[in-house]
Amino acid sequence: MDMATTTTCPIQVQIPDWLQSCLSNDGHSAANLSEGLSESDRDLIARSFTFAHNLHEGQCRASGEPYINHPIAVASLLRDLGGTGTTIAAGFLHDIVEDTEVTPEELEERFGPEVRQLVEGVTKLSKFNFSSKTERQAENFRRMFVAMAKDVRVVVVKLADRLHNMRTLEHLPDEKRRRIALETREIFAPLANRLGIGRFKWELEDLSFKYLEPEAYRHIQELVAExxxxxxxxxxxxxxxxxxxxxxxxxxxxxxxxxxxxxxxxxxxxxxxxxxxxxxxxxxxxxxxxxxxxxxxxxxxxxxxxxxxxxxxxxxxxxxxxxxxxxxxxxxxxxxxxxxxxxxxxxxxxxxxxxxxxxxxxxYKEGGGSHCISPEDEKFSWLRQLLEWQNDLKDAQEYLDSIKDNLFEDEVYVFTPQGDVVALTRGATPIDFAYRIHTEVGNHCAGAKVNDRMVTLDTELQNGDIVEIITQKNSHPSLDWLNYAVTASARNRIRQWYKRSHREENIARGRSMLEKEVGKNGFEALLKSEPMKEAAQACNYQTTEDLLAALGYGEVTLVQVVNRLRDAAKSRQKEEEQQEATSLEEEVAVREMNAAPPAPPASTGKSPITGIEGMVYRLAGCCNPVPGEPIIGVVTQGNRGISIHRQGCHNLEQVDGDRLIPVNWNQNQVEVAKAPTYPINIQIEVMDRVGVLKDILSRLSDNNVNVRKAEVKTYPCKPAAIDLCIDIRNRQQLDRIFNQIRQMSDVIHLRRLGNSQED
CATH class of the missing domain: 3.30.460.10 (Beta Polymerase, domain 2)
Incomplete structure (x- = not known):
């Protein structure tokens, strides 16, 4: 879909003969030009075209042609593939929900539930807000694959839509052309190949080639023509x-x-x-x-x-x-x-x-079989894997990388000892083979034979190899396997096993993190309370222990848990006003009130800190406060000025109350575009694999965060520890990057150094 503009289009609507025959009352002509379509199909096609034509009236594409020419072209491609009236109607209507005020319910009322399901499956999430283009793209694909599992025609309509957009890509700005062409080559052409639609695959690849590498394209074109x-x-x-x-x-x-x-x-x-x-x-x-x-x-x-x-x-x-x-x-x-x-x-x-x-x-169906192909079919094993990763891979970039890895066809074919063929990504090892057979086979893999010879688990498999996995009850995955497992499904299952096997440790870590945030007073009662159960369900976990485990290994952030708890406590407080409040919100409020006197009003001056104008001050290295966090000043001994601490810093327990000074961040300084940065030390515990540091640094770079120092510590068969010193502008930026890093499936634990309080 490309953005339409409302104006007078200089080019006329182009109605192909087959569509004209559906609109005509000449039954003989319709039968000839719409071969394979029943009378009810032709009626549905005529009604859907008329509806789309009226809604897109006056809209033009970037090329200057009427916008309705695009749905007509998409419907024509689907008709050439042998689609029924329902599929072709979805081609006419695929942009209606996104570009007009028509609702899915109205579509269903006019054209039936099948058409609605197809159109909703194709519709992008353009009406929702996401933090990045990567997240938006990942959510679009998540939605499309879920819809595809219900009806594979969804993705065929999407491919037809993308193919016609690629045919008319020259009318868009260069940057947008390259972005769409790259997405087409990395996702949609391999997807067409996975579905076996060769005529779409080849054209999508050639058109992407034309815009991504124009010089090479022209060179090959000239060689072929000569x-x-x-x-x-x-x-x-x-x-x-x-x-x-x-x-x-x-x-x-x-x-x-x-x-x-x-x-x-x-x-x-x-x-x-x-x-x-x-x-x-x-x-x-x-x-x-x-x-x-x-x-x-x-x-x-x-x-x-x-x-x-x-x-x-x-x-x-x-x-x-x-x-x-x-x-x-x-x-x-x-x-x-x-x-x-x-x-x-x-x-x-x-x-x-x-x-x-x-x-x-x-x-070419016989006997009018169903058009809805079940994803349980063997040919859709790759789709089932993508659906399994929907919940496992929280990070948007990891999910997109997994899609790309899974869609490309560069594969090797090996055999089980019983003679069954197993297709794996080229470069796959016995570990990938074991997890492809079954998760438990992979989790209990102790060794492998290839062509009746014992091999190491990092051996690269070749076409025609006969692979046998040796299992033992007491065997379990090793973190080293992540370095030579090639398939995303195997790597993901290894990570999941590690997290599950360390469940008690993760629960303990999650308890400790939450306890330090809310305080020890009443903490055990809080864990058993209804607000805690509601918070777990709001975070998509069944029990409080599941939530604590997820918090422990970084699948959910402490900020998210605290916010869900606060929301649950507020809701329950409204329902039971007479009940004694035990919510997290009140406990945090009491602790903050006891920690420091009220902060002074914000200043319009140039100093980052208000309340100490004209005094010498420094930021305490024990807690490294950043704008957006509650702070307090401490008069240092020896007349060395004011030391600025985070409220709740463990060193404040040693300070007399008369040495505390109320201070605050200057909001005017915090909000300026070129606000100063502050050094923060963090430690990330990760699965030790090749490239994990690069993936973390790329997320920091995407958020314009400078890295002052990086140190990696590795241990045999244990997680690695990455210590980073980064420059942060404010607490909001820190929370954002913490959330993105925690969502990486390789990250086990993330904490801020400098004081005993974890974020």
Missing amino acids: RRADREQRLSTAAQILRERLEEAGIQCLDVSGRPKHLYSIYQKMQRQDKAFHEIYDVAALRVLVETKPECYRALAVVHDAYRPIPGRFKDYIGLPKPNHYQSLHTAVIGHSGKPLEVQIRTLQMHHVAEYGIAAHWK
Whole structure:
């Protein structure tokens, strides 16, 4: 979807013939041009188009054409894939909820629950506020995959929407073009490939290539164009020879045709294999279509008899289909001109699956089967993994990285001892294999055999390996496994086991953190109180212990828990005004009142601290206060000025009350754009893996936080400790980065150094 403007569009609405036939009362014409659509389908299509046309009336795209041309193009792509009236109607209406005042309930009333479900699944979360573009993007994908699990057509509509937007991307600013093209190449093209929709995948990749690497795109385009005539002549001659040979062998050949190689795939092979353009075998390719699977193998023998095969260039995707169910025989031969030629051999049904993927179920279904594909199907194992990570991976960037890792097809195929095929990410190890079989197999893995030979658990698996996992009841994951587990699912399960196995330790840590915040008085009663249970449920945990454990290993922040407790206490106080208040809000208020006298009013001066104008002062190194935190001044002994502490600092317990001075942060200084920064020391306990420090530093950089010092301490088979000194402007910035770092699945514990109080 691109933003529409309301004005007079110089270009007319473009209504294709198939749509015109649905709008027409000529039943004979409609039957011819809308083949495969029932009368009720055509009626739904006509009504949805009219509704969308009226709502988008007067809106123009960035190109100047009427906005309705975009929904028409999306619906046309879905119609070409064989979508029913419901799917095509969703194509017309996919932007309605986002761009107009129409509600999902009104959509359902007009067009039915299926159309509503598809449109809601495609709709972005543009009406909600997120702290970053990364978080917004992650939430969009979370929502889309959940909707896809209910009905896979959601993502097909989304792909059609993205494909037409990519076709018209030249009308957008350069920065926006690159951002959309990068997202398309990293997410949507691999997603189309996972669904097997080859015709979408290739075009999305080529269009992304065009905008992300324009010089390389033009170079490959020129190389392909220069030799087109010679290539077409060679393909035509080879096709004629193969037709004759196949006929002589008694094989009915449905088609032999040249297959254009897509520019991005040529570029990828040149880069990956470090080869020149003329060294790529399948720039010139023939596709042979036959009737049956046995004839595919007979046709292969004919091809190898007619031309000399190139060793090591044969792939049998019929016997071992790709995860998206693509099937074909691929072989590379030396053609009659002495140049390499790729030949693909498949049946007509295999060809339909290769072109339409999951949509082949609609376009070439028999007996009118259901259009809703269940994600329980084996082909959707990757989708189930993405759904499992919805709750496990709290950090937006980690979730996006997991999506990208899972969608790319670069895979290795290995076998279980029983002969079952298991597809893993290339570079996967026995640990990845064990967790792919079952979580408990991974958790109790003690060793592995590959091709009947004992191997180490970091051994890289190769195509065709037979892998056997040796388990023992007392075995358990090691933190070292994180360094050589390749798949995101394996790494996530290792982290989850570690957190669960240290549950008691995490509960104790969470109790300690909360107790230091609310005080010891009445703490045990607080843990058993109804407000505490309500706070746990508000944070999406079933019990108080679950909440404390999550607090202990950083899945939820102390600020979040305190806020939920405060909200629960307020609610209960309104309901039971006569009941003695035991809420966290009152305990914190009493403690703060006893800690210091009232703070002075804010000043309009230039000093960061008010209440000590004209005096020498320094910030106490024991607690390193920052703007936004309650502070108090202490007259130092020896006439060395005023020391500024955080209220609640443990060193204040030793100070006489007559040495305390009420002070406050100067709000005018705190809110200026170039406010001063203050050094803060923090310690992060993490799973010891390669790149974890880089991931933490990138989050600090995203928040414009300078790192003064970094020190990493590692221990064998134990978590690592990262000590950082960072520059912070105020408490709000500190809370924000603490929250982002705690959401990283590798982070076990995060605390602020300098005093006994943890944040």
